[in-house]
Amino acid sequence: MKNIYLLLVIILWLTSCQDAKDKATESVTNSVIKKTLDQAGVASENIERANQNQAYVDITYDGKPLFTEEKKFKTIMNTAGKQMMVFSIDSEDSKINISFSGLQNMLDVKPIIGQIEKGKLEPKDANGTVVSITMAKENGFAYTLLEGVATISKINQDEVILEFEGKAGAFLDANAPENWKPIAGKIVSKYPVMNFIQVKKEDIYY
Incomplete structure (x- = not known):
């Protein structure tokens, strides 16, 4: 499991290079990424369509939108085995991280649903699958989901x-429920870059 986490970190670092504006550099970067993933035994999707990678983000916190419609987000999805799925959704100055993790095979039940209760990740109290969501804007805010439910209602190569x-x-309010505010969000990712570590894409898509 430690090797999987290490590989996941390497992939996150490598795929972050997708934002390179120079097309020649991007082409070389994609080639290096593909070679690295092949050697590591990792399957990937949509790297060749990185220019079409776009996420539409609609999140309200305490009744107010966190991000403007003009922001351009891109999504990288990494799945490690059948117990972890991590989404990194970034724009130039904002970042959203969403992770689902399960004690057992969380892919057995579709759609994938994760919970968090009382500000703590306790899988035994969340039917085996928990979710962690953090949202931050540079020089703005940093929030985390402290109680709630997240659902992956659709997942395939295109969306x-x-x-x-x-x-x-x-983060400092984890033990102060009186400071928590209502939050709701929907994120639609088109052609996200996907990496599959020790799992087949056919086991994930629905």
């Missing part, structure tokens, strides 16, 4: 749809 609702707050 991934994530929805969540509950209560969120600053």
Whole structure:
């Protein structure tokens, strides 16, 4: 499992290079990424369509939108085995991280649903699958989901749809429920870059 986490970190670092504006550099970067993933035994999708990678983000916190419609987000999805799925959704100055993890095979039940209760990730109290969501804007805010439910309502090569609702707050408010505010969000990712570590895409898509 430690090797899987290490490989996941390497892939996140490598695929972050997709944002290179120079097309020649991007082409070389994609070639290096593909070779690295092949050597590591990792399957990938949509790297060749990185220029079409776009996420539509609609998140309201305490009744107000967190991000403007003009922001351009891109999504990288990494799945490690059948117990972990991580989404990194970034724009130039904003970042959303969403992870689903399960004690057992969380892919057995579709759609994939994760929970968090009382600000703590306790799989035994969340039917085996938990979710972690953090949202941050440079020089702006940093919030985390402290109580709620998140659902991956659709996932395939062309589109991934994530929805969540509950209560969120600053990291320091984890033990102060009186400071938590209602949050709801929907993220539609078109042609996200996907990496599959020790799992087949056919086991994930629905």
